Amino acid sequence: MKQKFIEWFTKNNNGCSPAMEDDISFVYEMTQHMFEAYQAGVAEGEAKCAALAAESAGMKKFCEDAAFDADYESELLGERGGFVDGLSLVKTPATDAFLAEVRAQGVEMFMESDECSQEAYGLALHFAAQLRQDANAAELVAAGIITKEGG
Numbered sequence: 001m002k003q004k005f006i007e008w009f010t011k012n013n014n015g016c017s018p019a020m021e022d023d024i025s026f027v028y029e030m031t032q033h034m035f036e037a038y039q040a041g042v043a044e045g046e047a048k049c050a051a052l053a054a055e056s057a058g059m060k061k062f063c064e065d066a067a068f069d070a071d072y073e074s075e076l077l078g079e080r081g082g083f084v085d086g087l088s089l090v091k092t093p094a095t096d097a098f099l100a101e102v103r104a105q106g107v108e109m110f111m112e113s114d115e116c117s118q119e120a121y122g123l124a125l126h127f128a129a130q131l132r133q134d135a136n137a138a139e140l141v142a143a144g145i146i147t148k149e150g151g
Contacts, residue, residue: 049098056095100135104128 107128111121 053095053098057099060092097135100131104131
């Protein structure tokens, strides 16, 4: 089967694209296998992105907590900390946008469920859109395209 697929895929086209042949069922079957492999690759890539975003969000939370603790200890000792202020210079717009999209998709999953009433549907639709809009604005601010959120 593997050899037949290789011959089919490379026949008279220098390996650039599938060649059409008389065996339509074979072409269809191979196209299905290629599509399934593509889907598996996309799912794997999305899973890796989700894992990276989760790690990034965890590291960001750790840094925020550590900066807060360091500032608190500095104040107790009568020193100026400034760690929390410095942390505001650290931007993670890609992580923020990715997590906002995940959250918006979660809201949309709720909207599709039997638990969502018609009244809640409208609110949820607006909330999902707001999550995406806020993430896009934060990304533009971090990139320096706009100077403040909302303008």
